Amino acid sequence: MLRPLPVQRCLLALFAVSATACTTVPSFSNSQYVNPLDGANVVENSTRYSKSLECLKPLLASRAASSKRYAVGRVNDFSGKEDLTNGKRLTQGAALMVISALSKTGVPMVERFDTSIADMELKYADNKLITDNPDTKEHRRIFSGSLPGSDYHIVGGITEVNYNIKSGSIDSSIRFLGLGARYFVMDVAVDLRLVNTKTLEIVNTQSLQKQIIGTELSGGYFRLFSDGLVDINAAERTQEPIQKGVRMVIEQAVFNMLTQVNNVSASQCARLSSLNPADLPPANSAVKATTSAAPAPRQAAAPLNLDNTTSVGNTGRESVMIDPQTGEVVPLGAIPSTQLARPAPVSSEPAGQEVKQLNGLFGPPGLPSDAANANNNRAMQEKLLYGSRPELR
Structure with missing residues (x-):
């Protein structure tokens, strides 16, 4: 059996010490902590269709729609698009988007999507274990008819996501300069239905889709000199957010449902979704909407x-x-x-008809x-x- 020489022993000891030093977690004082990047400010998550929904608030408030209560059920992803690395391709919170869209119109809503907390507290109250006054320890009482019911509820799902409906590219090279442009188009679709909670009649259905566009521009400069090489490349890629597109489709579907069911002529409100962001009224100004042309x-x-x-x-x-x-x-x-x-x-x-x-x-x-x-x-x-x-x- 060969024994390592003294020089080899020193090298092995030095290697072990180096490996131990590399695996040691360094310690920082409070003054050495790195400040994380804050990034962009938090803003309201709205789309071009949000102004149309807010415009409906005064119109629905003056009608019988203000007394009808709405609820939102399951709005799942039925597209089946999924990969092993990133999981689901589309948002799983479409029902939450429907709730947010309804809240912008000001219609009364009741919670039916997640009632786990309410069910648990109802069980505690039934067992006299919960109180609303910790000083007197008086248990919460349960009264019949204390929970308002819903008149209508919205259910449905995301039914389509189609990739690369159309795509194209162009590339050119002139001596040392190269330019290129590419684009592709995909779409998403949502199917929603409005159901009468008391009779389970389907009152209204909406099947809408939206195309999502992505573009790419690239350019480069390549030249070989006798003593060197110059290679410069630049590119810009832009794509509409897919999940934002789903929110747009849902907001437009909710807008169509409420206007059709309540017989509201909201052409002025619908026009807001086609305006440029610079032409939209400010958020703090009241949007005036009428059922006819503007005077x-x-x-x-x-x-x-x-x-x-x-x-x-x-x-x-x-x-x-x-x-x-x-x-x-x-x-x-x-x-x-x-x-x-x-x-x-x-x-x-005639009586009961809308006066136009x-x-x-x-x-x-x-x-x-x-x-x-x-x-x-x-x-x-x-x-x-x-x-x-x-x-x-």
């Missing part, structure tokens, strides 16, 4: 001369009155008594009118929208 801006009316020198009787001032048909301030006697006694017009809309046109002050739709009548109709419409009292200027 024309108010024109400054000529001041009324109520101090006319022409006297009627011995008053020294011309007597005026309010036209009951138009709301205008007119001289007394300018309106025949037959028009004053004319009964109010009866609406031709007002015929009383503007006349029946479809009648020819000149420019003067059009201006007069616009002024009367503004009075109805902004208040029926005449303004004396």
Whole structure:
């Protein structure tokens, strides 16, 4: 058996000490701790369709929809896309996105997605183990009918994710300069349904999809000199977030459901989703939405001369009155008594139907009118929208 020489023993000892030193965890003092990078600020997670949902809040609040309660059930990923390294390709929180979309519209909601805490506390209360007043130790009481039920609930799932629907590229090289561009298109689809909780009738269904686009631009410079080599490459890749695309589809589906079920004409709200972010109103300003086209801006009316020198009787001032048909301030006697006694017009809309046109002050739709009548109709419409009292200027 060969024994190591003294020199070999020294080398082995030195190697063992070095290995021990390398595996020792270094210690840091408080002043040597590295500050982590904070990165970008936290912002609200909204999409271009979020403004449309917020615009629905005043419209739904004035209707019977404000008394209907909504719940959200399971909205799972049914696409089946998965890999061994990264797991699920699509978000597993689609139900949470539906809840967030509903909350932006202001409709009442009840929790049905995760009731584990409520069920546990209900069990504790049934066993008289939980209290709401730790001082008196009085147990929580259970009352019948204390939990409000839901009128409608939303269920569904993510049904499609299709990769590389279309792709293309172009590459060119001119002497020492090279340029290239590539793109690809994929899409995701969501199917949601609105169910009447009491009757289990499917009230509304939405099947929507969104295409997601990715682009890549690259360039390079390559040249070989006699004494060296120059190789410069640059590239930029941009892709819409896939999970953000799922949120967009869900928000648009919720928007369609609420407008169709509640018979809300929300063309002005739907238009907000097609505007550029720079053209959107600020977040702190109230979004005004109407069920018809936006009224024309108010024109400054000529001041009324109520101090006319022409006297009627011995008053020294011309007597005026309010036209009951138009709301205008007119001289007394300018309106025949037959028009004053004319009964109010009866609406031709059947009972229970949404009134889309007002015929009383503007006349029946479809009648020819000149420019003067059009201006007069616009002024009367503004009075109805902004208040029926005449303004004396």
